[in-house]
Amino acid sequence: MGSANEAGRDVKGSPKLPEGTWSAEGRVMNVEPLAVVVIGTLISITCLHFIYDHVCGFSRRTANDVFPFLVKLDMEALYGTFHPDPEKRFRESLSPREFKRIQWKRIHLAIHYCNQIVNNAHVFLTWTRYERKQTWLADYPGIKKTAHDLRIACLQSSLSAFVIKSRLRWWLVRMALVPFAPPPSFATLLKHGSWDMITFYERVKALAEIFSLSYGDEYHEKLMQAL
Numbered sequence: 001m002g003s004a005n006e007a008g009r010d011v012k013g014s015p016k017l018p019e020g021t022w023s024a025e026g027r028v029m030n031v032e033p034l035a036v037v038v039i040g041t042l043i044s045i046t047c048l049h050f051i052y053d054h055v056c057g058f059s060r061r062t063a064n065d066v067f068p069f070l071v072k073l074d075m076e077a078l079y080g081t082f083h084p085d086p087e088k089r090f091r092e093s094l095s096p097r098e099f100k101r102i103q104w105k106r107i108h109l110a111i112h113y114c115n116q117i118v119n120n121a122h123v124f125l126t127w128t129r130y131e132r133k134q135t136w137l138a139d140y141p142g143i144k145k146t147a148h149d150l151r152i153a154c155l156q157s158s159l160s161a162f163v164i165k166s167r168l169r170w171w172l173v174r175m176a177l178v179p180f181a182p183p184p185s186f187a188t189l190l191k192h193g194s195w196d197m198i199t200f201y202e203r204v205k206a207l208a209e210i211f212s213l214s215y216g217d218e219y220h221e222k223l224m225q226a227l
Helices: 002-013 024-056 075-082 084-093 096-131 135-139 141-177 186-192 194-215 217-226
Strands: none
Touching: 075 096, 075 186, 075 194, 084 096, 084 186, 096 141, 096 194, 141 186, 141 194, 186 194, 194 217
16 A cells, blocks of 8 residues: 555656657647648649749640640540449459559559640640630630630549549559558549549530631641540
8 A cells, every 4th residue: 555655656756748748739739830831832832833834834825836735645545544344353353462563553544644634624725715815706606605615624624633633642652651451442533523524524625626616627637636
């Protein structure tokens, strides 16, 4: 009994641990500066990106500056990459190690296709930004509406591709940091808008084809070959 009391007195008389070493409040306080640094860095990078685009970007993209900058995207391969059915076949026919290796490559391929969608959407977006300032569109309300719809579709496809690409990059980080975990499934991307992204891009292509007809059959043919 006496020894227990002495132990209690020793604990009471011992110096306190500095706050933040073990307490939950201290841990939160220690994490907050790191979070501020990370958020501040991301904001700075985003601001620098917008400044770079404003200063060094393609400010006046005329009709002749469109098809040379387009990337030809294999739509069948795009559908196959994001469709969950091939993944089911790979999972059933391959060993877990081989399936993980194939999934890693598919994720990189999906990011590549997202970049191509963003590139082409940006080309058409800057084109419509230039054309809407031209006076000739005012005399053709139908073409003007097509240009407006094309601009909206470009913004939708770019935004959805950014969301999907962010998710895919997070998958790569998670697979690298937690190698023993099962690889992520492309089926889960459906609820994040992977099919919407493809649908938006299909609309971009259709509207760009219609808009290109206002420049004549020869221009329309060159644009379709580039896409």
